[in-house]
Amino acid sequence: WQEPTSEAVELEPTVPVAGRNIPAAFITGLVLAVLGIGSLALGRAAFALFAGAIVLLAQGELYASMVRARLRPATAIGLVFGGLTLAAAYLQGEGAMLSMVALSVVFTFLWYMATPARSRRNVMVSMAATILGVVYAPLFAGYVLVMLAFPFEGRALVISIVGLAFLFDVVAYAAGAGFG
Numbered sequence: 001w002q003e004p005t006s007e008a009v010e011l012e013p014t015v016p017v018a019g020r021n022i023p024a025a026f027i028t029g030l031v032l033a034v035l036g037i038g039s040l041a042l043g044r045a046a047f048a049l050f051a052g053a054i055v056l057l058a059q060g061e062l063y064a065s066m067v068r069a070r071l072r073p074a075t076a077i078g079l080v081f082g083g084l085t086l087a088a089a090y091l092q093g094e095g096a097m098l099s100m101v102a103l104s105v106v107f108t109f110l111w112y113m114a115t116p117a118r119s120r121r122n123v124m125v126s127m128a129a130t131i132l133g134v135v136y137a138p139l140f141a142g143y144v145l146v147m148l149a150f151p152f153e154g155r156a157l158v159i160s161i162v163g164l165a166f167l168f169d170v171v172a173y174a175a176g177a178g179f180g
Contacts, residue, residue, distance in 0.1 A: 029166065036162065040155055044148045047158075048090040051141060056082055059137040066129050072122065073129040074111045081107065082138035089142030093149065097142045104134045 032054070039050040059082045063075040081104035088096035108130045112123050144161060148154045 033166070037159070040158065044090075047148065048086070048145050051145065052083070052086040052090075055086060055137050055141040059133050062133050062137060063129075066133070071129045072126040073133060074108055074126070075130075075133075077104065077107055077111050078130045078133040081134050085134060085138040085142050086145060089145040090148070094143075094146050097139065097146065101134055101139055105131055
């Protein structure tokens, strides 16, 4: 038995931890805030289009991360019904928005039923991933669009909600960075 010398000890390679680019995140947030408030100042329709585009981009990013995690969501169905959910929220309100989510469930089932049998693996997980994408981003954002139609102070409520979400994100990042 021999004690290892310092030359014989191999250290495990360190993997650089991907950090958040704070200046880029700050500038992006600032630009989005200015565009969001500017579109809200232009009117409900301008804000609905701007917010809808941002939400669909976020939904697409969610589906892309699911694919990287080896899930197989029906991205096309999810994005189409995400857009329909947002449009229904703005144009017709909560009932129409929830109807679009229910239709997304039906069409997701049909999508996977039409998939060739040899390609059907983890279908329930794939369907759940697709529906999660519709519920997590467009459905929740649709409620903000519904609030725009409130007869009294709808815009102020929307600004308050978006501001609180921003504040929550900043505090969560600071707490995470401070306490690991």
